[in-house]
Amino acid sequence: GGGATxxxxxxxxxxxxxMVARFxxxxxxDADVVGRVRAAADGLxxxxxxxxxxxxxxxxxxxxxxxxxxxxxxxxxxRSAAIAEALGGAARPQADLMAAAMRLAGxxxxxxxxxxxxxxxxxxxxxxxxxxAAITAQVNxxxxxxxxxxxxxxxxxxxxxxxGDGVADRADRxxxxxxxxxxx
Numbered sequence: 001g002g003g004a005t006x007x008x009x010x011x012x013x014x015x016x017x018x019m020v021a022r023f024x025x026x027x028x029x030d031a032d033v034v035g036r037v038r039a040a041a042d043g044l045x046x047x048x049x050x051x052x053x054x055x056x057x058x059x060x061x062x063x064x065x066x067x068x069x070x071x072x073x074x075x076x077x078x079r080s081a082a083i084a085e086a087l088g089g090a091a092r093p094q095a096d097l098m099a100a101a102m103r104l105a106g107x108x109x110x111x112x113x114x115x116x117x118x119x120x121x122x123x124x125x126x127x128x129x130x131x132x133a134a135i136t137a138q139v140n141x142x143x144x145x146x147x148x149x150x151x152x153x154x155x156x157x158x159x160x161x162x163x164g165d166g167v168a169d170r171a172d173r174x175x176x177x178x179x180x181x182x183x184x
Contacts, residue, residue, distance in 0.1 A: 006136025011048035138164025
């Protein structure tokens with residue numbers, strides 16, 4: 001579903017950042033920044049793929065909870081509790097995706113000044129994928145909030161979801177910076 005797709009966007013962004021870093025070894029490059037970005041992006045690509053799998057597994061639990069019987073009051077109560085727990089679990093990979101998107105945005109921002117100029121459009125593509133990952137995480141968390149009964153968890157997740165607009169803004173600024181640099 002959408003949550004797994006958001007994680008795949010993050011994996012795609014991480015792969016692009018790692019690629020740009022690998023080809024950014026010219027005189028204008030900062031070897032320390034490039035090496036740090038490459039290593040972190042490689043790790044985030046793997047993490048994002050794991051988040052896609054975790055989202056899929058969490059969604060299966062939501063489906064199973066909705067499939068529970070609801071014939072008696074006890075069954076309805078058990079089903080309602082299972083749905084609330086499953087929705088909380090389904091929001092967890094999305095919260096982790098938001099954290100990954102935030103880290104990816106930072107890596108992209110760090111890499112831009114040191115990046116091979118022939119590959120800065122790939123940074124813009126990475127930024128678009130970061131934006132997609134953050135917005136996907138945001139809306140998926142928001143979709144689950146109403147069904148989560150644990151007020152502390154709901155508050156925590158609402159705070160995480162609120163970060164999506166900021167990550168999207170950072171990604172948009174990176175695309176703008178790439179466009180400005182290309183026009184020079």
